[in-house]
Amino acid sequence: MININWEPKKNNSKPLYKQIVDYIINEISTGNWVVGTKLPSQRQLAQDFKVNRSTIVEAFDELKSKGFIEGNSGGGTRIVNSTWSLLSSKSKLNWQNYIEGSIHKPNLHTIQMVNKLEYKKDIIRLGTGEPGPQLFPKNMMDKILNKCSNKIMSLGYLEGKGLLELRTILSEYLKIYGINVKPSSILIVSGALQALQLIALSILPLGSKILIEKPSYLKSLHIFQSMGMNMIGTKMDNRGIIPAEISKEINNKVNTLLYTIPTFHNPTGIVMTKNRRMEILDLCEKHRIPIIEDDVYRELWLDEIPPLPLKSWDKNGNVLYLGSVSKSLAPGFRIGWLIGPEPVVERLADIKMQTDYGSSSLSQLILAEWIKSGLYSEHLNNVRSKLKIQRDNALKTLNENFADIATWNIPKGGFYIWLKLNSPISMNKLFSQAAKENILINPGSIYDSLNNQNLRISYSYASLEEMKIGLEKLSHIVRSFLKI
Missing domain, CATH: 3.90.1150.10 (Aspartate Aminotransferase, domain 1)
Known part of the structure; x- marks a missing residue:
């Protein structure tokens, strides 16, 4: 994507179109704008540079004559040469072809x-x-860091599932939300977002169907779409996602998974009622549809404590539960957790080790101290x-x-x-x-x-x-x- 943070000087003796030509050639020659990149429309450039469109036309004509850009009626105008490629007999590597052909889709x-x-x-x-x-709780953080500084003897790699001490502490802590799991069923991740990436990479085949609320935070990402999966928005009411809408999308021939934020939904703020949670859980268990429960906002209740998580009623291992301190404490920790059946956690831990060899050892040690000390609850x-x-x-x-x-x-x-x-x-x-x-x-x-x-x-x-x-x-x- 091209970013423009420059305007021609109208009191300069050099004509505006010449200033624009020089600016564009400089951006191309320094590698900021790579060969193959599509330029914004003439109208958009006129707005960005605060000039008449005719000035852009004149600049384009000169750039074309110099061999820097080419345009056609259907595909817009693209950069086709840099100064180096014009001076060399060898053709320039077109990085844009690689970028556009990659698996992961760009952000909106x-x-x-x-x-x-x-x-x-x-x-x-x-x-x-x-x-x-x-x-940000600076005074509390100072106390925690002082405690941890005396305990740290090394900061090596940790096992794939994460720091055992932290997983043991979380195993006890999450009992207040009705979640009873062993440390071996907990995977420490670099935020809930990484958990979603691992799920997309590790346990879902191409063509899987991902059911999400409509609207949904997940729609703003391309995690599942980039892995060749189909995102299906399902309607909500003021009690949460509507079970009948899920039923419409059930197809036993296609792997289907439900992603939901039942507590303080992002972006609508809706809290799924207890009865609705039970309906969703029963429906998904009946049709053997896995659920990803994204529960990162749970602890930020303001008026009343929300219903217990879906995971607290999950007796058959249907729910993969995501938690994090990014919303409640500090996103810079980059620490979250995924809870699920042990074989799934083992699989995700293996893929995680292949991608980053474990989340921050320091952050895990500090978070363990936060929860253990009682300062997190305070x-x-x-x-x-x-x-x-x-x-x-x-x-x-x-x-x-x-x-x-x-x-x-x-x-x-x-x-x-x-x-x-x-x-x-x-x-x-x-x-x-x-x-x-x-x-x-x-x-x-x-x-x-x-x-x-x-x-x-x-x-x-x-x-x-x-x-x-x-x-x-x-x-x-x-x-x-x-x-x-």
């Missing part, structure tokens, strides 16, 4: 932009799904209190600025408010305009490609003041689109 363009803009200075992150700096109480204030602040600001143009849920935990605009607008245009005004949003189209009315508002990252300023600005931007 909007998500690529989100990932880059999150680190732009002074931007207000209204959609970021991680705990903000104000939620931290959860603190973070819930702060998150509740942040949620209430966001809801208050929404009431003041969006009451006449949108509706939204009142989440009972997790990070997200699922806001629905009363009238559909272009989410791409809204995203771009908001970014120009230093507001970063997560459009609903990330989680459901046909969704042009929803936004995922996260109250976990921005400070109270940033949330207020950001939502006020966003309201003005939305209203400007509704007038058009």
Whole structure:
């Protein structure tokens, strides 16, 4: 993908089109823009460079005459030479062919932009799904690190399933959620996302069908699609995924798996009721459909404790359970866990050893100390209190600025408010305009490609003041689109 962070100088004696030609040749010759890359449209470049389209046409004509680019009516304009290849008789390696022919699909363009803009200075992150700096327990972390520093004698590789001490501690800790498993049925992973990658690589054949909620966080990733599997969105109501929708997709000739976030769903915030959980579990057991239960938000309840996990009622080993401290403590730990039947855990551990030879030894040692010391439970109480204030602040600001143009849920935990605009607008245009005004949003189209009315508002990252300023600005931007 081509990134442009430059504009020609209009007070320069050199013509605008010449400045653009020089800029593009420099990007090509330094390798920033590789041979085979498709250039943005003339219209888009005119917007990026803030010039007339005729200036771009003139620049393209010169670049074509010099042999740098070629264009046709159907395939757009591509870079076909670099300065080195023009000076050499040998043809230049076309890395773009390798990139486009690879197995793993690229992120959606909007998500690529989100990932880059999150680190732009002074931007207000209204959609970021991680705990903000104000939620980081620095004093507690200091205590834990001081304790651990005296215990660390080496930091070698650990066994495939992860640090035995941590798995033993988790085995005891998870009993409070009705999950009773041996340490040997726990695999330590580098966040729940890696667990999904391992599942896609290790236990599902090509052509498998992955049932997900509609909308779903998983739709924003290409983990399963890149492995040749089909993602099927199934409808939800305010009690969670609808069992009848799952039944429609059952086909005994096709391997099928259900992925669900039943507790503080991402992005809608819905909590699946206990009765619905039992229905889903019974249906999947009857048809022998494995379930991936993504439960990373469980401990972030704000108003009432949610129902127990599906895994707590799983008597036949149908459920692969995912947990993590990325949402509750610190994403930088890159530590999560997968719980499942021992043969499955053994298989995933083998593939994990082939891919990264184990998650961070240091992070596992520190997390073991966090849970064992009791400070993790104390931290959860603190973070819930702060998150509740942040949620209430966001809801208050929404009431003041969006009451006449949108509706939204009142989440009972997790990070997200699922806001629905009363009238559909272009989410791409809204995203771009908001970014120009230093507001970063997560459009609903990330989680459901046909969704042009929803936004995922996260109250976990921005400070109270940033949330207020950001939502006020966003309201003005939305209203400007509704007038058009």
